[in-house]
Amino acid sequence: MIASSSRVRRTYYVLTAGNMLAASLIWGINTIFLLDAGLTNLEAFAANAFYTAGMVIFEIPTGVVADTWGRRTSFLCGTLTLAIATALYVLLWQLHSPFAWWAIVSGLLGLGFTFFSGATEAWLVDALTATRFDGPLESVLSRGQVISGIALLIGSVGGGYLAQLTNLGVPYLVRTAILVIVFFLALLVMRDIGFTPQRSTGVISEMKQITRSSLDNGLRVPPIRATMLSAIFTGGVGLYVFYALQPYLLQLWGDPQAYGIAGLAAAIVAGAQIVGGLLAPRVRKLYRRRTSALLLLQVISTAMLVLIGLIPNFWVVIALVVISQLADTASLPIRHAYLNGMIPSEQRATILSFDNLMNSAGGIVVQPALGRAADVWNYAVSYLFAAGISACALPFLFRARQLAAPADTASATTDEDLDQPSK
Numbered sequence: 001m002i003a004s005s006s007r008v009r010r011t012y013y014v015l016t017a018g019n020m021l022a023a024s025l026i027w028g029i030n031t032i033f034l035l036d037a038g039l040t041n042l043e044a045f046a047a048n049a050f051y052t053a054g055m056v057i058f059e060i061p062t063g064v065v066a067d068t069w070g071r072r073t074s075f076l077c078g079t080l081t082l083a084i085a086t087a088l089y090v091l092l093w094q095l096h097s098p099f100a101w102w103a104i105v106s107g108l109l110g111l112g113f114t115f116f117s118g119a120t121e122a123w124l125v126d127a128l129t130a131t132r133f134d135g136p137l138e139s140v141l142s143r144g145q146v147i148s149g150i151a152l153l154i155g156s157v158g159g160g161y162l163a164q165l166t167n168l169g170v171p172y173l174v175r176t177a178i179l180v181i182v183f184f185l186a187l188l189v190m191r192d193i194g195f196t197p198q199r200s201t202g203v204i205s206e207m208k209q210i211t212r213s214s215l216d217n218g219l220r221v222p223p224i225r226a227t228m229l230s231a232i233f234t235g236g237v238g239l240y241v242f243y244a245l246q247p248y249l250l251q252l253w254g255d256p257q258a259y260g261i262a263g264l265a266a267a268i269v270a271g272a273q274i275v276g277g278l279l280a281p282r283v284r285k286l287y288r289r290r291t292s293a294l295l296l297l298q299v300i301s302t303a304m305l306v307l308i309g310l311i312p313n314f315w316v317v318i319a320l321v322v323i324s325q326l327a328d329t330a331s332l333p334i335r336h337a338y339l340n341g342m343i344p345s346e347q348r349a350t351i352l353s354f355d356n357l358m359n360s361a362g363g364i365v366v367q368p369a370l371g372r373a374a375d376v377w378n379y380a381v382s383y384l385f386a387a388g389i390s391a392c393a394l395p396f397l398f399r400a401r402q403l404a405a406p407a408d409t410a411s412a413t414t415d416e417d418l419d420q421p422s423k
Helices: 005-027 030-036 041-069 071-095 099-117 119-130 137-165 170-189 203-217 222-253 259-286 290-310 314-340 345-376 379-391 394-403 415-419
Strands: none
Touching (some): 005 030, 005 071, 005 119, 005 170, 041 099, 041 222, 071 099, 071 170, 119 137, 137 170, 222 345, 222 379, 290 314, 290 379, 290 394, 345 379
16 A cells, blocks of 8 residues: 555656656657548537547546545546547547547547546545645646656657558557556555545435535635636647647648648647646746736736747747747646645545546537637637637636635645635
């Protein structure tokens, strides 16, 4: 059994790295993979929207599963579901299946990721609390982000060149194999600690109780609500910006078969994630309030999207994307530490899942809408629309700052921070 905070952190880092390596193998080529299967831009981004819809539909149920049956159980379900769905993607690609099947399997991929979304972070925070970790939560989340970034860099570049040397389906098969390995690794080393699943009153009644409590301690808490609502605009835009960058860079480069260049899109995100993770604690120290840092980083990210739309030059776009991604990734540990400081342990996975739901909800509409804009006009124009949508998050972050929750100024994550919701 895990008995120390250092072992908790090592387990978190290893599982996070394995998951990110598996996931990132296809991220650099996914849009090209869908287009190669015969889908249009609208259909490709609509398939991504069904993936996002799957995350919206299943976020709360899988979060409740993590709070009733355990974070470990939820994690294991996620690895198996993603492995199966990824293998089905390859089958659809080989058969050039109609869009309806892509929509169904994309929704299944969304289900797989929802098993991870709230459960993994909830497992980490509860285990750190139980093992009396007294450092700032940002430090652990930032280091996890750096490790994820390294795995993302390896996976995205490797997946792009693997596809170029073989074919577009091979990275998906390798991803399936890695997910199976992660499943057995988690089965051996991951144990729920600092949290006891509550199943004594029956699954259905327990789910209802946890959902009600999660609403009371989550969306109905004003600063949490404002922060979550901002994610509706940033989440969908972030997904589109990432996936549209693959064909856009190929277009600017002038070679539609240069899949290694497409992998560069994910590599940029990976590098930014590494650097952003390192920058987050330093950015946090510059501001007394976490929300002040979040506001500044969101302004920078939005401004870069405007410039990407206005300057369609390969190397300029690369530079602007780097800055945009640095701002986005530096904000993540700060945002997560801020939210976790206001969430009680008993509903942590469900509330974090609800936050991911809000992050995904905007993508259901935003991704196909921006994909249609790319079809009608071009990718540059779609990035200008993306910037406008991204800017809509600013009033909500400003509102969160006005509410001045205790977690906004906390310098470290203590046991009391983690277990007390904001009043």
